[in-house]
Amino acid sequence: MTVKVYERILDLFEAEGINTIFGIPDPNFVHMFHLADERGWNVVAPHHEASAGFMAEAVSRMTGKAAVCIGTLGPGIANLAPAIMCAKVENSPVIFLGGQRARITEQRVRRGRIQFVKQAALVEPSVKYSASIEYADQTDEVIRNALRTALSGTPGPAYIEYPSHVIQGDLDVPAALPPSAYRLVDQTAGPERVAEAVELIRAAKQPILLVGHGVHTARVGESVRALADALACPVIQTSGGTSYIKGLEDRTFPYGFSPSAIEAVVQSDLCVALGTELGEPVHYGRGRHWVANEANRKWVLVEQDPQAIGVNRPIDVPLVGDLRAVVPQLVSALDGFTRTPSPELAGWITADAERLAELAETAPSGQSPVHPARLIVEATKVFPPDGILIRDGGATTIFGWTYTQAKPNDVVWNQNFGHLGTGLPYAVGAGVADGGKRPLMLITGDSSFLFHIAELETAARLNLPLVCVVGVDYSWGLEVGVYKRTFGQGSRETGTHWSTATRLDKVAEGFGCYGEYVERDEDIAPAIKRAYASGKTAVIHVVIDPKANSEEMPSYDEFRTWYAEGTQ
Incomplete structure (x- = not known):
């Protein structure tokens, strides 16, 4: 079928389940906005491109998918800068599309060009992937590689630029491929490692789940609840993972701010860490509250990025893969095993409820x-x-x-x-x-x-x-x-x-x-x-x-x- 470049871009995003776009409809993008609206997309034009980027990041967090934001050439990209940097640090897979003047204009030896700066070089340090669609027939490979990179390993943003003369180009292409045809999806952990993790879980007397930001952005609450029920353990929130999983509200305690969380951490002999980088707010999992009982505590870390394993602290059993696949894999491998809750758990639940009630009173x-x-x-x-x-x-x-x-x-x-x-x-x-x-x-x-x-x-x-x-x-x-x-x-x-x-x-x-x-x-x-x-x-x-x-x-x-x- 013959389509325009802007139409193909929408096709490729739709194949990923994306149906929302944020940005100010500058002339570079009006054709894309118009078509997206005709297709029933959520097309949202805020008042500032930084806001557009933050809005897209929130959509990604709420859907577990990549999100899309656009910025026009020059000042639009400048306004996107805070949102791009934020997406990088917050590990948010937002695809930022940037317009640019035609390459013939960029390559001229000229001064005083209107609304122009070589912006790709400015953006590149703040994204996982930066590329330009120079020719119409690059569209598929560039968009797919942006999505592949943004969603693989530690998630993060990607930047795609296309000059104004490219977006109106024609393409003769087949239907867009599903994600599984061009990138790794639902990566599971190796069965030997899963077996090791199960052995530690079965042996643990005082396990805890350490739940981070990634659990909520990956939308895996239901399977994490099943794991927490099997372990019959408290759930400790990192500062980035402050959403409460349905059914686990009463035994979920904020790390560092709840005495119940601190006691559970200190007494733990196994920490199963999910969706967390084990960063500064949890003292890298080895300082402050973790010091006590460190010699007796084992660690299981579910992490999509193999390069993150062992960086902030040693890990006994790393499970490298996607939370959406590995947590159900772990639950299945436990094969119906359910621990008897430790005697302390009921006391921690009561103490935390009393803490909140006292704070409300005092x-x-x-x-x-x-x-x-x-x-x-x-x-x-x-x-x-x-x-x-x-x-x-x-x-x-x-x-x-x-x-x-x-x-x-x-x-x-x-x-x-x-x-x-x-x-x-x-x-x-x-x-x-x-x-x-x-x-x-x-x-x-x-x-x-x-x-x-x-x-x-x-x-x-x-x-x-x-x-x-x-x-x-x-x-x-x-x-x-x-x-x-x-x-x-x-x-x-x-x-x-x-x-x-x-x-x-x-x-x-x-x-x-x-x-x-x-x-x-x-x-x-x-x-x-x-x-x-x-x-x-x-x-x-x-x-x-x-x-x-x-x-x-x-x-x-x-x-x-x-x-x-x-x-x-």
Whole structure:
């Protein structure tokens, strides 16, 4: 069949189950956008290309597939830079398509060319794969290699550039191949290694599952639950893996922030690590809480990238393969084996439930402005049971780790890169991936919310059931704390404050959203309920205590231990 290059690109993505594209419909891409819309794709044009990239990343996290984002030549690619870097550090397989001027223009010896820079060389260090479609008949091989590279080993982004004269080229090609015809899918681990892992599991007295970011982005919760049931063990969350797997909520504890998690780690004689790089936030699996009992603890690591094995710590049994294939393989090899839960497990479950109840009871209340701990408690107490939680912000997120009362099955936030401002675009992307069916709640600080506040219009246009709960201290709260600890109380906090006249609820109303202004903690939950009932995208502006926000961050000492070499 004869097709245009832009049509073939859509065919190749559709073969991967991709049906969403984000970007601003510049002339380079209008034909692709128009055809995608005709085919029933989700075609989303936000207000900034960085937001488009973050939205695509959220779709990838929510679907377990690659995602697609476009940026026009020059400034469009420049605007994509933060999203590209974020996707690299967050291990997100986003395919970024970049337009470019015709190669005859690029190769001229000229000065003063409009909207032009040699952008591939600028992008290349931040992606796993960078290529250009120079000729129409390269389309299949380049798109497929981008997908192959982005989804193999440790996932990550790819960049594909095509000059403006190529996208309108004609191709005579057969139907697009399924993924299994051109790349490795559902890679299982070797049976000998699986047998070794089963032997360790059967012998363990105090096993734990260490569940990371990859478990949720690969969408393997159901099979991980089956493994957890067979082991009858606690589930320890890494800071990147804070979604709760259905059916395991009561025995899932956040590493470092729950005494139950710490006790389970210390007493463990086997750690089965899934979807985690064993990075700084878990002290590489060998420092801090892991030191005790290290000599008696065995490790099983399921890892797609063989080059990651043994880098951060020795591993007794590496299972190299795709989580989506290896975890079911492990469950099957256990052949119905189920451990008797250790006597300590029930105690850890009770202790953690009591911890959360005590935090809800003791978080400072009755003050105005609202204490940030109480903001988290009140907001998460009315979090919809089937909702998607999005986190953003510095101090706000640190309070959230400790005080949240909800146990969502989907949490989206920027853990590895720490990129502020991703929350609102992530919320839009998650809502698009979900089809706008489940309620979304973004809990964020005002600093991070202001990064991409224009995307409120995008959320409203898409009619997403999103409530943004914004803790407003009119400052860079985390940075104010740094000033105070560095220079002492009363120090001059340069560049960290802005006008208390800022009213984010009024901004929301200007975008056609629902807005409420809250100064008392008892008003937070009712405002959130009214916001969901409005049927509109909403913003709840909650004035929080700036002193508490900068000086009373909970578990801050634990957070500081993440910087393992003391470089910050």
